[in-house]
Amino acid sequence: MIAKTVKAPLFAALGLLTILVAGLVAAAPLVAHATDIQRITSPAGIEVWLIEDHSVPVISLAFGFQGGTATDPKGKEGLAELASGLFDEGAGDIDSRAFQQRIADLGLDYGFNASADSFTGGLRTLTQNKDEAADLLALALTKPRFDKEPVERMRRQFLIAIEGEQRDPDSAANRLLEKKLLGDHPYARSNYGTRETMSALTVDDLRGFVKDRLTRDHLYVAAAGDITPADLGKLVDRAFAGLPAKGAAVDVPEATVAPKGSLSVIKRDIPQATVLFSQPGIKRSDKDFFAAYLMNYVLGGGGFSSRLMTELREKRGLTYGIDTDLVTLDHVGFFSGRFETPNAKVKETIALLRQEWQRMADTGPDAAELEAARTYLLGSYPRNLTTTSKAADTLLSIQMDHLGIDYMDKRQVEIAAVTLDDVQRVAKRLLNADALTVVVAGKPEGLEGVETAPVP
């Protein structure tokens, strides 16, 4: 077992804004506090990152497998989601009822999540129950039962969710937006699949999922809390060493995003229209990622202080809220956003959105806006580490995005290094109002240039 420690100083009085790891402003550091992230290799060779803290007798494990809903086989869309509901419903000789009882008796917080690129899970346990918790997890991942009653119960729940998505204006708009942007790419669909595909999933399909996806070659593990490196190595082996070594390749193609914008309407009889918009963006690994992130914060990521909030809400009362996001997936990136507005105001608000979008593209943020964004990004990061489960999840996402164990340090340096020229250049490079794909769900008045939308 090998333990390597990387100290990530969160406070550093190095002049103006140099070290900016997880969001602590260098302004007036009263306390020097380092977050140690240890890299451990377990006896069986599994790598795990650890933030060790013995103040509360609790341990959180966060683990993930590369490959998520986008790898659902054709015709079996919804498989990863259905699986995500079934790893606490019986394994080995322990049936669903008894398994739920074990989880309750051990006081475990335990659950799974399927997203586009990954299948992740979390386990939080009192220190005293850690070995039994790891045994239960190992059993669930290697010998899940998929008994009829829990499978049908979960399927029912997901079918209800699918129905809800079809009714919900936001979800309907999102489906169309994805189709317009990505065509037939596996990213362009509901995580739950369709009523047809979810209804058709079999236990064999679920076993196929386990065989293809829950394997050591796809696995990442992180931990935080009341455990030493030596004990964590043993615990990780207890939980994961029994997984098969290799699974199926994660074979998701690169996505090409429609370069030209469009405007579509899904007619819904609602007083407030929902408007979603998106254009091509960048990936997480792009060298301009932080410049783009800061620029997005100024444009619409920054709550009440953003340009779009100021122009659309503060000055004109056109919407209760508008926000934008830098969306980065493994095989594509977008600038996306959303707002709601009364049907009579949709035309005016979209026009204003385009105007502000292009203004940002042409001239970028100003110096004061950039500094405010920078201060926020630095100051907010430590809030990712306030519980052992948040800390473990944060480490896991750093691993799965391949950002490096010194990310918390690097992040500060990179954010500090972004110049006004950088953000202005990146705004020009990336933003283009003509590339905006816009979808409206509602009864907007007077819109021109609308493409005929398929019946939702």
Added chain:
Amino acid sequence: MPAAADLFEAESFTLANGLEVVVLPRHLAPVVYQVVVYKVGAADGEPGKNGVAHFLEHLMFKATKKMKAGQFSQDVDRLGGTDNAFTNQDMTAFHQEIAAENLPLVMAAEADRMVNLQLDDSVVLPERDVILNERGQTVESSPGSRLSEATNAAVFQNHPYGLPIIGWRHEMEGYTTDDALRFYRRWYAPNNAILIVAGDVTPEQVRQLAEKNFGPLAARTLPARNRLQEPPPEAPRRLSLASPEVEHPSVWRRYMTESYRTAAANKDATAPYALSLLSEVMGGGAVGRLYRRLVIDQSVALSAGAGFNGDSRDYGGFTFYASPRDPADLAKAEAAIDAEIALLLKDGITEQELADAKNRLLMEAAKARDSLSGPALLVAEALAGGETMADIQAWPDRIKAITVADVMTAARAVLTPENSVTSTLTQPEPEAGSTP
């Protein structure tokens, strides 16, 4: 079971002017969570003006002698923190989460607005429109919220807990600047407040900052709390609300109970702890009786459970709920709840069920320390509800001491028909001849 000893490693002290201070150190992240709790809520409002506590919560974000309107929130946001506030029947709380080195800033701002708030019509009247809008969005356009409001009014026939925290619309429309100022001057004082700081701090750091910021503020003479009490219930009550916007029908059955504070005062101190355990037996997640029987075994419900809340000052509540599997057959789910209550009262609970419930509650308490806001808000609710830090520290031992007999005595005392209020939320019946 985990050790009871020192549940939150809290350190508490009181300043000379009466401000209670509680420090909950946790050094996992260089972050602090600060809460300032005023021990006054909607239920302390003047007749016809019970929503003023919540109105004042909004107005506390306006200008003070030292800061512009909204400046505090802007400063917190700029530095990467979050801030918010909430009002309930017994307390008004203002909280922030922010990088630890900014504790001086957020503490100074709370001390400032405790005494220096500047209100006039130009500031107050537009905010009155905002709270009317909020009522429109959160209550009037939500069938569940409308039913909840009506239910509270039926549960409490005399006590102000029966009034909505935000206020009735027709009364809100008439709130004045003077109403807000009167409430502020009457109730907002260091000796009616609690300062709670959780996170990457030492008790000594907090003491120094508290003395510096709050120490100079003068205590006020506080009015007596004069709330009307409830008469004994005479008859079961039933409410139904049907709306096309209801996606998932549900049924709720509510019983009034004592609170932790009133039970202790009535020398009936074990009752709320017993009911807490009962709610875990009946409604403890996926292993509680209701979920097991209604959702899994009988398959009549999509979700089902129970809950108990004893943290308010004057009364608590025990609730059963279910959402039917067949949206058109809510009655079946309700009948299943009735059957479980009857079975409980007839056959009681087993020693094993009680032992399991104790184990689960104690484990939850041990895990609860793995958070900044969790313990801070738990302390806030308990102290505002009239309990003490000693009560919080004694909770694990009191839970452990409860017997099956305690649970059944408490259950039989509250689970009576006349003490029940049943509320159903449904989709409307389809009219004959309407299009499906």
